[in-house]
Amino acid sequence: MASIEPWLIENGNIKGMSKEITRHGRTAHNMSSSSLRKKSDMSLVSKVPIGLVRRVLANLQEVILGTKLSILFPAIPWAIIAQFYGFGRSWIFALSLLGLTPLAERVSFLTEQIAYYTGPTVGGLLNATCGNATELIIAILALTQHKVDVVKYSLLGSILSNLLLVLGTSLFCGGLVTKEQTFDRKQADVNSILLLLALLCHMLPLMFRYAGGSEALTAKPTLELSRVSSIVMLGVYFAYLVFQLWTHRKLFEAHGEEDDDDDLVVEEAPVIGFWSGFAWLVGMTLVIALLSEYVVGTIEDASSSWGLSVSFISIIVLPIVGNAAEHAGAIIFAFKNKLDISLGVALGSATQISLFAVPSCVITSWIIGEKMDLDFNLLETGSFALSIIVTAFTLQDGTSHYMKGLVLLLCYIVIGACFFVYQTPLNQGNAINLGVKASTEGSFRA
Amino acid sequence: MASTEPWLMENGNLKGMSKETRHGRTAHNMSSSSLRKKSDMTLVSKVPCGIVRKVLANLQEVILGTKLSILFPAIPLAIVAQCYGFGKPWIFALSLLGLTPLAERVSFLTEQIAYYTGPTVGGLLNATCGNATELIIAILALMQHKVDVVKYSLLGSILSNLLLVLGTSLFCGGIANLNNEQKFDRKQADVNSLLLLMGLLCHMLPLMFGYVGKFDAAVIEKSTLELSRVCSFVMLVAYVAYLVFQLWTHRQFFEAQEEEGDDVTTEEAPVIGFCSAFSWLVLMTAVISLLSEYVVGTIEEASESWGISVSFISIILLPIVGNAAEHAGAIIFAFKNKLDITLGVALGSATQIAVFVVPLSVITAWIIGINMDLNFNLLETGSLALSILVTAFTLQDGTSHYMKGFVLLLCYIIIGACFFVSQAPLKANGVNMRVESSTGAIFKA
Numbered sequence: 001m002a003s004i005e006p007w008l009i010e011n012g013n014i015k016g017m018s019k020e021i022t023r024h025g026r027t028a029h030n031m032s033s034s035s036l037r038k039k040s041d042m043s044l045v046s047k048v049p050i051g052l053v054r055r056v057l058a059n060l061q062e063v064i065l066g067t068k069l070s071i072l073f074p075a076i077p078w079a080i081i082a083q084f085y086g087f088g089r090s091w092i093f094a095l096s097l098l099g100l101t102p103l104a105e106r107v108s109f110l111t112e113q114i115a116y117y118t119g120p121t122v123g124g125l126l127n128a129t130c131g132n133a134t135e136l137i138i139a140i141l142a143l144t145q146h147k148v149d150v151v152k153y154s155l156l157g158s159i160l161s162n163l164l165l166v167l168g169t170s171l172f173c174g175g176l177v178t179k180e181q182t183f184d185r186k187q188a189d190v191n192s193i194l195l196l197l198a199l200l201c202h203m204l205p206l207m208f209r210y211a212g213g214s215e216a217l218t219a220k221p222t223l224e225l226s227r228v229s230s231i232v233m234l235g236v237y238f239a240y241l242v243f244q245l246w247t248h249r250k251l252f253e254a255h256g257e258e259d260d261d262d263d264l265v266v267e268e269a270p271v272i273g274f275w276s277g278f279a280w281l282v283g284m285t286l287v288i289a290l291l292s293e294y295v296v297g298t299i300e301d302a303s304s305s306w307g308l309s310v311s312f313i314s315i316i317v318l319p320i321v322g323n324a325a326e327h328a329g330a331i332i333f334a335f336k337n338k339l340d341i342s343l344g345v346a347l348g349s350a351t352q353i354s355l356f357a358v359p360s361c362v363i364t365s366w367i368i369g370e371k372m373d374l375d376f377n378l379l380e381t382g383s384f385a386l387s388i389i390v391t392a393f394t395l396q397d398g399t400s401h402y403m404k405g406l407v408l409l410l411c412y413i414v415i416g417a418c419f420f421v422y423q424t425p426l427n428q429g430n431a432i433n434l435g436v437k438a439s440t441e442g443s444f445r446a
Numbered sequence: 447m448a449s450t451e452p453w454l455m456e457n458g459n460l461k462g463m464s465k466e467t468r469h470g471r472t473a474h475n476m477s478s479s480s481l482r483k484k485s486d487m488t489l490v491s492k493v494p495c496g497i498v499r500k501v502l503a504n505l506q507e508v509i510l511g512t513k514l515s516i517l518f519p520a521i522p523l524a525i526v527a528q529c530y531g532f533g534k535p536w537i538f539a540l541s542l543l544g545l546t547p548l549a550e551r552v553s554f555l556t557e558q559i560a561y562y563t564g565p566t567v568g569g570l571l572n573a574t575c576g577n578a579t580e581l582i583i584a585i586l587a588l589m590q591h592k593v594d595v596v597k598y599s600l601l602g603s604i605l606s607n608l609l610l611v612l613g614t615s616l617f618c619g620g621i622a623n624l625n626n627e628q629k630f631d632r633k634q635a636d637v638n639s640l641l642l643l644m645g646l647l648c649h650m651l652p653l654m655f656g657y658v659g660k661f662d663a664a665v666i667e668k669s670t671l672e673l674s675r676v677c678s679f680v681m682l683v684a685y686v687a688y689l690v691f692q693l694w695t696h697r698q699f700f701e702a703q704e705e706e707g708d709d710v711t712t713e714e715a716p717v718i719g720f721c722s723a724f725s726w727l728v729l730m731t732a733v734i735s736l737l738s739e740y741v742v743g744t745i746e747e748a749s750e751s752w753g754i755s756v757s758f759i760s761i762i763l764l765p766i767v768g769n770a771a772e773h774a775g776a777i778i779f780a781f782k783n784k785l786d787i788t789l790g791v792a793l794g795s796a797t798q799i800a801v802f803v804v805p806l807s808v809i810t811a812w813i814i815g816i817n818m819d820l821n822f823n824l825l826e827t828g829s830l831a832l833s834i835l836v837t838a839f840t841l842q843d844g845t846s847h848y849m850k851g852f853v854l855l856l857c858y859i860i861i862g863a864c865f866f867v868s869q870a871p872l873k874a875n876g877v878n879m880r881v882e883s884s885t886g887a888i889f890k891a
Contacts, residue, residue, distance in 0.1 A: 417676040418651045421669045
């Protein structure tokens with residue numbers, strides 16, 4: 001492709017040049033997933049005589065086989081077959097989950113490829129919206145199936161998983177290799193403040209419910225408060241994007257070292273065309289939507305057949321599987337002592353979900369007539385509060401050692417244990433009784 | 447003793463050498479050493495018979511080697527009071543007074559033994575026996591089925607270490623050093639704060655369980671208990687990792703930063719033999735157990751006759767008395783502007799109790815068949831949460847002045863006032879598990 005030559009000329013001067021232009025939106029998010037890429041071996045394909053078929057095959061190879069996670073791709077057709085032929089519903093659930101894992105990573109790859117063509121700012125924006133596409137799609141589909149609890153739990157679980165699990169394992173693994181690691185605390189500070197704002201927006205409706213008299217009285221104000229808070233949160237997220245992509249860009253640039261310029265420079269060129277990237281993105285998003293619909297539809301059956309509560313599956317199992325690619329990437333970069341990237345991934349995702357995905361879901365539910373508020377119940381909000389406090393405290397001095405990662409990890413295990421023993425089914429005794437009927441047999445409360 | 451000479455040679459180079467030669471003189475031990483008196487051997491050396499002289503020297507070192515030894519007569523008095531049936535409040539008060547010097551002596555003996563066993567084992571010994579008094583009181587109360595006393599006394603120890611000891615030390619140190627800048631190594635404080643926050647999470651989740659909704663009380667109890675046991679395991683894992691971190695991989699964070707090691711070098715040699723130290727340790731632990739049993743047994747009568755609630759006595763009085771030696775030591779080192787040692791004592795004790803003694807009590811209760819969970823009730827957990835947050839925030843910038851100490855101290859006074867006016871007897875507690883105790887009162891878990 002024509003764009004390769006300017007890159008080669010710039011190779012020698014990459015460090016000296018302004019990092020903004022050459023990095024083309026390679027945010028921490030994209031860079032971490034790139035650690036799971038494989039260089040495509042073009043020798044087989046180049047033997048195909050017909051030019052067009054060769055290009056199509058090369059494209060296919062790049063997209064489908066370009067990641068170590070591609071071994072999970074067969075789960076997608078299996079899940080579709082299982083759905084049509086009526087296999088056990090918990091099988092459909094498991095297969096769909098497995099299929100979602102490589103898809104999330106490929107969407108991240110495609111976003112990065114498109115970013116080469118569109119420039120850094122749009123690339124950053126694309127990443128900011130699509131970076132957690134899986135979580136967003138699952139949430140919106142669950143909303144349309146009237147499972148508001150699943151929405152709340154899965155989003156909360158993603159935030160907790162990013163803050164404690166991904167960050168904890170990264171800091172722990174990195175600390176095992178390097179005695180003391182440093183990172184730029186300004187980025188962590190901004191994210192912590194945003195998360196604290198989100199916490200406030202969750203705690204006020206919760207406390208409203210406890211402070212007010214009867215549930216009938218507090219239901220409507222809580223909803224209104226949640227909607228206003230969501231608009232505010234989206235405004236704050238927009239300001240954060242302006243901050244991150246425009247005025248204070250340099251706070252968020254990944255600080256690469258010299259020895260790693262080699263493997264970064266090699267990947268600076270896009271490997272598929274813009275339109276093909278765009279088409280693949282649309283296609284993959286559709287497949288994600290399909291699998292997510294299976295996941296949301298079969299979650300109760302999987303829960304009853306595996307003996308785990310729906311809250312545990314939504315809060316712990318779903319995010320771990322959905323986040324697996326980012327997780328692995330963050331750990332790898334922590335091993336290489338590039339904590340800024342790990343933090344960018346973990347904290348950035350957490351901020352994105354709490355300030356963008358959650359309010360978007362509230363506004364979406366407002367539009368489609370569902371009643372979703374920001375009251376995530378006592379136990380969940382309490383875990384959220386303590387996770388943010390522990391994480392913010394851990395990161396506020398700019399250094400890290402393995403003990404910090406271990407404590408975060410153990411906190412996640414404690415919260416997981418809490419939801420594991422919290423076996424009450426969702427249709428028992430939840431305070432606000434809006435009685436929304438779900439499409440499957442159970443009835444869920446908002 | 448033969449080991450004295452290498453120490454003398456090294457005196458001049460103490461700062462330059464690897465600090466591992468400190469032989470496990472953790473901040474904990476060093477603070478108590480400020481209450482030691484140099485034993486005056488002149489009287490004893492006049493005794494002609496060799497073995498009697500050695501025995502007397504040993505006795506003098508151990509029994510009279512501290513300024514707190516004036517409280518030692520309380521021990522026989524307490525035993526006499528118990529046997530002859532004096533008023534129970536008297537037994538309570540005398541046992542408390544007797545525990546104070548014993549706690550300090552145990553710390554001294556642990557330090558002596560550390561000279562012989564090396565720094566790592568010494569650190570481990572201190573990590574487990576450092577709060578032996580609290581641990582023994584907790585286990586004895588468990589065996590007498592007074593789960594509430596266990597919870598309150600352990601919580602009170604954490605609060606006392608975090609707010610009272612730290613507050614008075616920072617306050618006195620700040621007043622004494624108005625013109626100097628007081629700095630300490632914040633990395634140690636950070637690790638401790640992090641562990642305390644994790645401990646707080648483990649307390650808050652079982653508490654919130656109880657408030658979640660309109661579930662069956664039995665289901666809530668069972669879930670709370672299971673969750674508490676899992677959390678206790680997790681906390682113990684964290685504590686073991688903390689020990690590895692503190693004693694092995696990141697030792698240098700925790701070495702006490704000495705400027706001129708003058709008053710410390712003179713005490714570098716052990717003063718009693720290993721076997722004698724060990725047997726004294728066993729003996730003193732046995733006496734501590736005896737007195738603790740009196741304390742736990744008479745706490746309700748003392749509470750009624752003095753007109754203050756059992757919770758106030760357990761949360762405020764018991765820890766103040768039990769911690770007196772460490773407290774005094776921490777203040778003295780703060781005066782000398784050696785805040786790292788003060789912090790090591792206060793924060794280290796709080797961490798040890800929160801992440802080691804509390805989960806150990808839960809696991810012990812599980813083994814002996816008692817239902818103790820980590821739900822310390824709303825007021826106590828709320829105080830704990832705010833204490834940890836205030837302390838973590840105070841210590842996060844690595845400097846100190848008297849205002850910080852003053853605020854911590856006032857926080858402690860407020861919490862004390864709160865429990866003073868909270869006169870509700872333990873019967874009216876929310877979760878209703880009725881366990882009979884040996885003295886006839888009824889306590890709830």
